[in-house]
Every structure is written in C-alpha cells, then in structure tokens.
Amino acid sequence: MKFEITLPKNQPTITIRELLEKEWLVPRKVRHFLRIRKNVWLNGQPAMFHQEVTAGDTLLLQFEDEDYQYQEVVFGDSENIAVLYEDEHLIIVDKPAGIKTHPNQPQETGTLFNDLAAYLHQKQQRPYVVHRLDKETSGVVLFAKNPLVLPILGRLLEQKKIYRRYQAIVAGKLTRDLTINKKIGRDRHDRRKRIIDERHGQIAVTHITVHHADPKQSEIFCVLDTGRTHQIRVHLKSIGHPIIGDPLYGKPTGRLQLHAYQMFLVHPFTKEKMEITAGPGLW
Structure with a gap:
C-alpha cells in the first residue's frame, strides 16, 4: 500500500x-x-x-x-450504496433505515458494510468502520478507506471535530429549545435497551432545537456532545416525547423517525472544514 x-x-x-x-x-x-x-x-x-x-x-x-490486518467480510450489493462524499482516504454514505451498519460475525450479511465492501472492491479498496448508526436510524455514516486514516478519524471523533446533526419527529409539542443532561446505563431487564441511570450510567448530553411543533408532534434537530448507545431515543423518552415509530422506547408505528441529517468534520489531511448532508431527510 x-x-x-x-x-x-x-x-x-x-x-x-x-x-x-x-x-x-x-x-x-x-x-x-x-x-x-x-x-x-x-x-x-x-x-x-x-x-x-x-x-x-x-x-x-x-x-x-x-x-495492518484486515477482517474479510462477505460482499453484498454495491448498487445499494449511496455515496455522499468520497476521496482516496474516506467515504461518507447515506445509510437506509432498517439495516445494520456493520456485521458482528465474519459471515454475517445484509449490512451496510457488506454492500460497501463490494462497492470498494471494484476499486481495489477496503472499508474500515469509524462509527455506527442504530439499525433503525438512517443518514450519514463515515468509513475509512485505509488503515492509515482510521485512527486519525477516531481521534477527531473524540475531539468533537466530527459530529452529526440529527432530525427527529417526536410525539407531543415541544415548546422550546433545550439541553438534556442525563446519564445513560444498561437496562438489566432487557439487554437491547438503555435507561436513564444517574447513579451508575455514563454522562450523556443532547442539545435539541425545535424546527416546528404542533399539538400532536414536533420536528426537532439534535446534536450530541456524547455518543452513547440509543442516546437520542432514551433522552427524548425521558422527557415524555419519544421518537415516533420507535420500537423500543415508543410505539412501533412505521419507521423510526430519526435521521442523521448532516455531518461536520475537518478532513484529516487537507484540514478542510466539510459539511455533508443526507437529504431530503424527514421534512
């Protein structure tokens, strides 16, 4: 290489x-x-x-x-990949709702990573996981295209030089912008779920901006200071406004109305400030 x-x-x-x-x-x-x-x-x-x-x-x-070692995976369908940005070092794609970001076992198929591996194989390149989205969530996902850039992207995430702006549609009327600062921990009774746990949980901060609201539902933007599992979903449920369509924390009516709408980052080599949008989003 x-x-x-x-x-x-x-x-x-x-x-x-x-x-x-x-x-x-x-x-x-x-x-x-x-x-x-x-x-x-x-x-x-x-x-x-x-x-x-x-x-x-x-x-x-x-x-x-x-x-550098690479874990081979089963190739998926390259036609499923919607590229939002790509250069020789990284690729940002639009993940559909309802599929996992990456497999948990070498022979697992049907994930975004499998499809991306097939897409990059045509260019004699390989994907490396930088972060993930929940299976039910759609929107921008960043992958490294080589092992050199992978740890740099990881550090940029830690330094909050890479972050996402989410769209969500929640039940009920939210009347003002707010910040939710509540610790999140595991649910001992359901391994799939997370709960508010101020005693033993991890610090989690979500900033919410109201885009539009009516008595039945609210369209909001969310930006995270932390990246806990199910953070937006758990935080919004905790204030009485679960995300519409949430099968774990609300009512499973249609798809989960959560979309990673924009990604902001500093390119690791060019130092260019980038803004990538996965439109049109939820509204």
Missing part, C-alpha cells in the same frame, strides 16, 4: 517522526518498519525520520500487507 499526501498550507514545520507519531497516529510497530525498510520519501527523495516537513511538502509512505 502506498500513500502520497501533500501537506496542507496550514501545516506547521515538524519532523517526519512527529508527524507520523503525533498527528497521524501511526502505530509504533508500523513506524519501526517504515524506518528500517526506508519506506518514506519526501518530495520524491528517500527521507529520514529526523528530517523536517512543512506546508506544501509531499510525503509518500509505503506499507506492507502484514503491517
């Missing part, structure tokens, strides 16, 4: 060692092999780890197949 990356104009001057270790999060073992194999080139010339790089420089890295 070869990766050629031109450093962005806001790249500070640092050594190749610092770039690989601290910015790109290349694992120590892999950095060791890059160095001893002399598989790093700077502006077309063999490079040493102590050399400095700066804005506009081009760095080429060559990895061997054994440097």
Whole structure:
C-alpha cells in the first residue's frame, strides 16, 4: 500500500517522526518498519525520520500487507450504496433505515458494510468502520478507506471535530429549545435497551432545537456532545416525547423517525472544514 499526501498550507514545520507519531497516529510497530525498510520519501527523495516537513511538502509512505490486518467480510450489493462524499482516504454514505451498519460475525450479511465492501472492491479498496448508526436510524455514516486514516478519524471523533446533526419527529409539542443532561446505563431487564441511570450510567448530553411543533408532534434537530448507545431515543423518552415509530422506547408505528441529517468534520489531511448532508431527510 502506498500513500502520497501533500501537506496542507496550514501545516506547521515538524519532523517526519512527529508527524507520523503525533498527528497521524501511526502505530509504533508500523513506524519501526517504515524506518528500517526506508519506506518514506519526501518530495520524491528517500527521507529520514529526523528530517523536517512543512506546508506544501509531499510525503509518500509505503506499507506492507502484514503491517495492518484486515477482517474479510462477505460482499453484498454495491448498487445499494449511496455515496455522499468520497476521496482516496474516506467515504461518507447515506445509510437506509432498517439495516445494520456493520456485521458482528465474519459471515454475517445484509449490512451496510457488506454492500460497501463490494462497492470498494471494484476499486481495489477496503472499508474500515469509524462509527455506527442504530439499525433503525438512517443518514450519514463515515468509513475509512485505509488503515492509515482510521485512527486519525477516531481521534477527531473524540475531539468533537466530527459530529452529526440529527432530525427527529417526536410525539407531543415541544415548546422550546433545550439541553438534556442525563446519564445513560444498561437496562438489566432487557439487554437491547438503555435507561436513564444517574447513579451508575455514563454522562450523556443532547442539545435539541425545535424546527416546528404542533399539538400532536414536533420536528426537532439534535446534536450530541456524547455518543452513547440509543442516546437520542432514551433522552427524548425521558422527557415524555419519544421518537415516533420507535420500537423500543415508543410505539412501533412505521419507521423510526430519526435521521442523521448532516455531518461536520475537518478532513484529516487537507484540514478542510466539510459539511455533508443526507437529504431530503424527514421534512
């Protein structure tokens, strides 16, 4: 695997060692092999780890197949993939409601990941899971296309430089914007579900903006500070406004009215601020 990356104009001057270790999060073992194999080139010339790089420089890295392990999966149907954004390092797709993001077993099929694996196989590329959406939820999902970018995307998620804006339609009239700050834990009586658990649960924060409301239902936007399982669904139920169509926390009438409408992120290599929309959404 070869990766050629031109450093962005806001790249500070640092050594190749610092770039690989601290910015790109290349694992120590892999950095060791890059160095001893002399598989790093700077502006077309063999490079040493102590050399400095700066804005506009081009760095080429060559990895061997054994440097990164990949779990093979069964190919699905590439025609099912709706691409919202794609480049050589990452791909963002629009997930339909009613399918899982990824398989839990190697031979499992019927997930978004199976279909994406088939789509990328045509380009001699592979998908890597960055995050997930619940099976019932539709909308934007980000995947890495190589193992180099995967840990960087993970760190951007942790730093909240990648986040999503959700649409939801809930039962009842919400009259004002609000923030729900309630801890979420597991339901001991139903392993599928989560509950509000202020004593033992994990911190969970959901910001809600009302788009439109009438006496029967409300259209809202949600942005999360945290990414707990079923967070939006549990929080909205806790204030008496369950999401319409929720089979676990409300009444299963039609599909779950929850959609990951937009994703905001900083591209890991170009540092470009990106806004990706999975429209038209729920309204």
